[in-house]
Amino acid sequence: MSRILASYNIKGGVGKTSTVVNLAYLAARQGARTLLWDLDPQGASTFLLRIKPKVRGGGGKLVAGRTEIGDLIRGADLEGLDLLPADFSYRRMELALDATKKPQRRLGRLLAPLAEEYDYIFLDCPPGVSLVSESVFAAADSLLVPLIPAALSMRTFPQLERVAAGGPQVLAFFSMVDGRKRMHREVMEAMGREHTDLLATVIPAASEIERMGLHRSPVAEFAPRGRAALAYQALWHEVQERCDGRPPGGRRR
């Protein structure tokens, strides 16, 4: 049974794609059979893995179950890492979901045939609260939630906790952190007091992460000893520790 980890935040531009691409890469590199589904119509994960953002038949057919999901999967450069690419038609995924019975359960259903094939399935989710995110909450075992230490995060994180309540385990961590900024330090301290279960790992605002777009690969590929690569490694380690003892698919069974 695969463990489904969704990179999600209500807010955009917080580092969801960098997180999911790097963690999926690390999972595959340690020998786990790993799939990344790029649900964001912008297709940033798909671009980073050098794969064409194209799904035959479009997102509508896929959501309706009229396309064999396995046929759409593409192998990434790293053996053991596969991608279900983004498609521009995903921008209408909410409508496609709405046209199905029990739309909240739809993504989980689509992924069910892959449960024995993969140890981990990562979802790169578009921002916002919608039927797509509701369906992600129903499918995922855990949400990976990058938080920028800024006032807006302090406001949106409680909202996120409310909408995901009773759903997947929430694994939130600070992302794009600039230790030199006083405001970052203060927000992290304040949020840490309020939310004691935040992950300890902090992802820095490092130039390597920005350069992922130039190299079109995870940071561990082109800067394996850099701050960012080490931080993602620590994050992956901590995520696995937090998942330990929680059987995957517990809520879906």
Add this chain to the structure above:
Amino acid sequence: MTQYLLPEGLGLDAALDRLAGRWALGVGPVEVIERTFYDTFDGRLHRAGLALIGAGGRLVAARGPGYHEVAAAPVIPGERLFAPELPDGSLRRLLEPIVEIRALGPIICTRGQVRGLRVLNRDAKTVVRLVLETASSGEEVVLRSRLRVIGVRGYDRALARVERALAEDLGFAPSPVALHDDALRAAGRAPGGVSTKLAVKLAADDPARAGAAVVLVALLRTIELTLPGTVADIDSEFLHDLRVAVRRTRSIQRQLAGVFPAGRLARFRSEFRWLGQVTGPTRDLDVLLLDFARLRAELADDRAAELAPLGDLLGARRELERRRMVAALAGERTGSLLAGWSSFLTLAQAPDGGGADGAPLGAVVGQRIRALYRQMRRAGVTIDEGTPAERLHDLRKQGKELRYLLEIFAGLYPAEAVAPTVKTLKALQETLGQFQDREVQATTLRSLGDDLAQAAGGPAALLALGVVLERVEADSRAARVEFDERFAAYAAPSQRALVRRAFR
């Protein structure tokens, strides 16, 4: 995943140049790779189209000559590995139903260099993986260098293009022979393990003595093949196969006694009986231990834990019996028996080998099949609920003799007669075997009571023993009930007429 042999005389560097001239490549470093290949003695993985490869601290099951990985576990096996000892996961799930109770052991080692290459598209995305490889076998025989082509999911057209170009333009020849099979052949061994199945060609009009000798030579070969594994205690199937070959030998000695010179055969008959006897107790305990593992798996966890002292005791008793058996098998008596029997059979195949060899094989064996069938039918009709267990055991022994004749000499008679006769006999024998195994087990288990009471955790284990005995006895009762139905099918008038008509 396809595998190609490098064109004759082309080294790794030259091969790389040739490939780089054709495609944009991502080139990995040269790595040294040592692999150990594993299989069962009888080559079950080979038959299933799998290779089991130990390299770099991982044990990988791979399919086809290109070694397409299908399951893996972080395991470095020793000289002997049983599938249930693997960590829970895909590799264990894959291997358990294939290798069953057989042990996996190393069959050959290879050592060489590999270089991973990636064929890239315009986005510098990997669309096909290539692995260039040179290797030599453990015996330092250099094997032909090869190139493995591995598809990337979703890039089937790129794969087809690469494969076409390799074969048509670049001079690489596709090869269905896997590296380890090549290495085995280079070491003078046949890939696919050792079969203990009897494969002899016989004709109904062969002289009876020569035909019988051919079968006995093949059985002797099986005994010789399985003896080292039995002595080394690799897995319980060695002893099982050895005992089947001994029983078949004895059966032919008995049933076709008339075709050999009586005086010279007598010594071997008594010596093979001895060989059957010295291997019996260990086999009985093997069967009990195999059933015990199944039984323990069926019990609730706490009850299963209480059975531990019983398991230990059975294991200890089996070890004691095994040592006795090994002393006998490794001793001079066994050596001289097998050497003497081999000479006897060589002589028996000569035209003037003595005995009544005039009659054709088909007629002699057919007469014995009809006689055994008749004897069993007559003995079976008198069996009812009150019949002592020994009579059922005797019937089973006769059944074994009949089954061996039917199986070994099947080719001499019409298949449409052999198949139903074997089928009804097999069903009957299963019931009788179930009954006898359970009787033997109940006796063995009861005999352990005193020792068990003395052991740590004894009282709880004794209670658990009660549960086990109850199950064994219930199985035995069920087998007895089943007997009537199966015997009726075996002795049906149509079956009787068929045997009388066909085995002539």
